[in-house]
Amino acid sequence: MTTELLTDITIFVLALLVGFEVISKVPATLHTPLMSAANSIHGIVLAGAMLIAVTANNALGYILAFVASAFAAMNVVGGYVVTGRMLKMFRRTRAPVAAPSAPAAVAGSADGHGSGGQA
Amino acid sequence: MNTFDWITQLLYVAAAVCFVLGLHLMNSPASARRGNQVSTAGMALAIATTFALVIHAGTVSVTGWIVMLAGAGVGAGAGLYSARTVQMTAMPQLVSLFNAVGGGAAALVAIDDYVRLAGAAAGVPEATTITTVLDVLIGAVTFSGSIIAAGKLQGLINAAPVTFPGSRVVNIAAAAIAVGGGIFMLTTPSVPFLIIIILAALTFGVTMVMPIGGADMPVVISLLNAFTGTAVAMAGFVIGNWALIIAGALVGASGSILTKLMADAMNRSLSNIMIGGFGTGDNAPVAVGPGGDVRSVQADDAAIQLAYAQKVIIVPGYGLAAAQAQHQVAELAALLEERGIEVSYAIHPVAGRMPGHMNVLLAEANVPYPQLKEMEEINPEFPRADVALVIGANDVTNPAARRAGTAISGMPILDVDQAKSIIVIKRSMGHGYAGIDNELYFDPKTSMLFADAKSALTDLIASVKTLVG
Numbered sequence: 228m229t230t231e232l233l234t235d236i237t238i239f240v241l242a243l244l245v246g247f248e249v250i251s252k253v254p255a256t257l258h259t260p261l262m263s264a265a266n267s268i269h270g271i272v273l274a275g276a277m278l279i280a281v282t283a284n285n286a287l288g289y290i291l292a293f294v295a296s297a298f299a300a301m302n303v304v305g306g307y308v309v310t311g312r313m314l315k316m317f318r319r320t321r322a323p324v325a326a327p328s329a330p331a332a333v334a335g336s337a338d339g340h341g342s343g344g345q346a
Numbered sequence: 347m348n349t350f351d352w353i354t355q356l357l358y359v360a361a362a363v364c365f366v367l368g369l370h371l372m373n374s375p376a377s378a379r380r381g382n383q384v385s386t387a388g389m390a391l392a393i394a395t396t397f398a399l400v401i402h403a404g405t406v407s408v409t410g411w412i413v414m415l416a417g418a419g420v421g422a423g424a425g426l427y428s429a430r431t432v433q434m435t436a437m438p439q440l441v442s443l444f445n446a447v448g449g450g451a452a453a454l455v456a457i458d459d460y461v462r463l464a465g466a467a468a469g470v471p472e473a474t475t476i477t478t479v480l481d482v483l484i485g486a487v488t489f490s491g492s493i494i495a496a497g498k499l500q501g502l503i504n505a506a507p508v509t510f511p512g513s514r515v516v517n518i519a520a521a522a523i524a525v526g527g528g529i530f531m532l533t534t535p536s537v538p539f540l541i542i543i544i545l546a547a548l549t550f551g552v553t554m555v556m557p558i559g560g561a562d563m564p565v566v567i568s569l570l571n572a573f574t575g576t577a578v579a580m581a582g583f584v585i586g587n588w589a590l591i592i593a594g595a596l597v598g599a600s601g602s603i604l605t606k607l608m609a610d611a612m613n614r615s616l617s618n619i620m621i622g623g624f625g626t627g628d629n630a631p632v633a634v635g636p637g638g639d640v641r642s643v644q645a646d647d648a649a650i651q652l653a654y655a656q657k658v659i660i661v662p663g664y665g666l667a668a669a670q671a672q673h674q675v676a677e678l679a680a681l682l683e684e685r686g687i688e689v690s691y692a693i694h695p696v697a698g699r700m701p702g703h704m705n706v707l708l709a710e711a712n713v714p715y716p717q718l719k720e721m722e723e724i725n726p727e728f729p730r731a732d733v734a735l736v737i738g739a740n741d742v743t744n745p746a747a748r749r750a751g752t753a754i755s756g757m758p759i760l761d762v763d764q765a766k767s768i769i770v771i772k773r774s775m776g777h778g779y780a781g782i783d784n785e786l787y788f789d790p791k792t793s794m795l796f797a798d799a800k801s802a803l804t805d806l807i808a809s810v811k812t813l814v815g
Contacts, residue, residue, distance in 0.1 A: 246599025
């Protein structure tokens with residue numbers, strides 16, 4: 228056992244506690260974006276994947292570097308983009324123009340939006 | 347440590363701070379987008395720092411650069427494409443897939459480190475072996491388990507609990523080999539053993555998720571998310587990188603909290619879910635409640651009830667999403683609101699295929715988030731509601747949960763039965779997941795509108811419009 232490992236464990240435990248504290252305050256409404264955001268955060272493993280390339284000098288190392296980079300990059304890019312896409316949909320008021328996939332709503336509720344749409 | 351090491355370490359700490367702040371800002375829908383931006387900035391910083399580290403090391407061969415950049419390019423492209431095109435109903439599959447690749451990448455990082463150290467003269471330090479074994483085991487289980495979960499959600503694999511004769515034995519054997527092999531490696535560093543435990547862990551991931559039914563997926567996804575976080579943290583231990591440790595711990599905490607919330611909301615223990623088989627529908631029939639008559643109603647009458655109410659609470663379940671009727675329900679709600687009726691949505695924690703899934707589906711249908719109410723928040727409001735409109739939700743509205751001795755006793759439910767009147771849109775009197783009668787349907791205040799959710803809502807919209815003139 229080394230002091231390095233001890234430091235790492237300390238950081239891990241404290242980060243875990245911070246995580247519990249911060250995340251228990253997230254409302255249930257946002258649990259899907261939360262999970263997706265957490266998903267993108269673990270995409271940090273891309274840093275580890277890139278560091279494989281530093282020591283890679285044979286076929287196995289290169290294959291591992293390639294696959295790990297691909298996996299992690301997919302995780303990080305996809306995670307952040309999809310989280311952003313979801314959060315964009317959470318609005319305080321109904322959007323001025325109804326979703327194009329529900330054309331009937333546009334016709335049916337156009338009058339109501341003039342007065343109450345822009346809060 | 348030289349100056350360069352100091353700076354890179356501090357930048358990693360700054361990235362970790364961004365992750366924590368980003369998650370903190372998710373405590374309200376108003377600030378959540380800012381949170382995602384802060385988190386993204388942290389990630390960009392961490393990646394840029396790593397780039398600097400890689401360049402500074404100066405040992406990367408041309409081939410090394412090519413494979414790294416090509417891999418990242420391919421992955422980023424795939425991630426971007428799937429994130430842009432995914433349907434909101436398919437979000438659980440995508441999250442599962444990202445869990446799989448995250449866990450897989452974490453395992454690969456450890457595998458590479460171990461193979462390299464095993465080839466070196468100094469051998470593998472014991473501390474590295476422990477964290478490597480943990481990383482590889484958790485990462486491999488997450489990888490195969492998440493892929494099976496995604497396949498089940500996508501309908502590529504039978505969503506029902508899948509078991510075969512001896513599947514339990516295979517499951518236990520895989521776990522035993524993985525753990526036993528890991529312990530053996532502590533005393534005898536060995537690459538062949540590493541391969542054996544990888545294969546055993548991959549097998550365990552498959553046999554762990556296969557017997558779990560579709561409706562238990564919110565728990566499974568949360569658990570696999572926690573696993574991925576832990577695997578990434580272990581990868582941080584292996585390569586001595588604090589950013590990975592902190593980020594992994596945050597995700598581990600998030601996944602654990604969600605796992606517990608989901609299991610509690612289903613009134614089941616984690617072990618009960620993991621052992622599986624609940625959804626097979628062969629659990630002993632439980633003594634039914636009052637029984638009695640069911641009152642059926644037509645769309646016209648239901649529309650009158652809705653149109654002359656003052657307060658309406660909509661109770662959506664996964665059936666609503668399965669019928670793709672989110673837009674119709676939002677349209678009906680908008681119509682009622684124009685008449686000055688107060689409309690809100692009562693969302694049970696397990697409504698959907700992942701935690702909070704129903705909220706996203708309704709937000710996509712243009713429902714303002716202040717109308718989306720959590721169970722604790724909305725339950726006291728039911729006695730004031732003139733109409734509770736239940737669409738595609740079943741067990742979570744069953745008052746039998748308040749009594750002892752039923753299959754769902756103790757499960758937290760929405761107090762729908764306390765509303766002044768109740769309209770239930772449902773195709774038949776079929777049972778929910780728990781396989782018992784819903785006593786709500788026999789309540790004298792309840793009228794049943796027997797129809798598919800989408801067509802029933804379309805009829806209701808038409809009728810309300812006619813009434814309003």
